[in-house]
Amino acid sequence: MDYARVEARIHDFLRDRLDAAGADGYVLGVSGGLDSALGARVAADAVGPENALGLILPGAPSSTANMRDARDLCDFLGIPYEEDDIRPAVASIRDGLSGDFDETTVGNVRARVRMTYCYEAANARNYLVLGADNKSEYELGYFTKYGDGAVDLAPFGDLYKTDLYEFAEYLGLPETFIEKQPTAELWEGQTDEDELGASYEVIDAVLRRYLDRDLTVAEIVADTGIDRDLVERFVSRHESTEHKRRRPPTPGL
Template identity: 55%
Template sequence: MFDADVAADRVTAFLDDQLEKTGADAYVVGVSGGLDSALAIALAVRAVGADDVVGVLLPDDPSIEENVADARELCSDLGVEWREASIAPLVEAARETYPADFDKLTVGNLRARVRMCLLYAEANERGGLVVGPSNKSEYQLGYFTKFGDGAADVRPFADIYKTELYELARHTGLDEKFVEKAPSAELWEGQTDEGELGASYETIDAILKALLEEGRSVAETAAATATPVGEVERFAAMHRESQHKRELPPYPDVPR
């Protein structure tokens, strides 16, 4: 049973401990105006104080202005220093310079990796650590860009499912507008997480908990969650096939 009070304490203690243990000077958080990044920066401030947290806003053409405005307002309310820059010129320069016709998914991944570069540039300047706000649902499905939004120094929510983040957000007093938004990485116009994944997070989390936490088979999970077997197998395959995203790059042992 998920306990939001315990989770809040664990996350804040973890963030406090990691900053001290590594000797870093600050946390750098990319703030999109969505739930996960809003909760990440709020808990980082709770853990180490506003002076040791930097917000970075990196919108592009698909970004919804309301989300950008919410990100600005949140940073101001939390009292953190924040920077904002459109990544559109960088993404466009890459598309114009490289001799290939990128499809929609490739451009979306490019946007995520451009953001990663700038977050780490900020971290370099600050002697800081990049906070990755990906939740357990995304992490276990590989629903993130490798070396893009999947690149981080700490992942405070990697063991917290998306539906549990809603509980955690309400418990910590985060503005309800962040909870009510349709989850989206805004990698292209009209993109939403649940639309792309083809199921609600309530369904996805129930499937993942049955498969990963309870060790049920695909057939058992389908019966327990009242989900078609083919749908369960699709998510089980996403988990299996994205294992490389959750590991360091492999290398061969060389005998000596």
């Protein structure tokens, strides 16, 4: 991929969208992971670090190392940042609702609380909320509906996760972010690849062939040698999460 062209297109996209909205800058959550580090970098380069705000929003089980890396990244890029502990807000929601909360439900609450913080900060400054989800996550529905999926624009929505590793190398992001195990830290010990059941290299190999080349399951298996059950799992996950990628249905009146 021509990453110089990718970088230029993303910069133009961010500037054009800001102008079209009459907004003054971008807010983004900075988690200490690769995707948000890339988001912070392209925002700073496109519109200037002074027109971006990083939100660092720890809440159990956020690791102290990731929060430190998030702060260091903002300092490195010259982006102002604010830090708020989301645990009281999450606890308030849990205490106010009846029923049992399993780890997935609590993880979704954390994602939606972070979304609320991002939009509150954006509204206060006339900013837009910048998302960091990539195409792999988007096409698998691997995001929280109305949580991290609720953003004003998604500069990496056309790039698979494996593309982002290469893009980060091209941009010269610190290796700390490139080498990290991907995780949303929505619950203790959670990692993307453990939860999804395969590495992003395998996932992207399936998605590229299914979405971009329109291959069947059998053709993907023959082309890659990936286990058929895995291929079927990711194809099925893509199809079953279609509702997360579309506006709510209406009766068509």
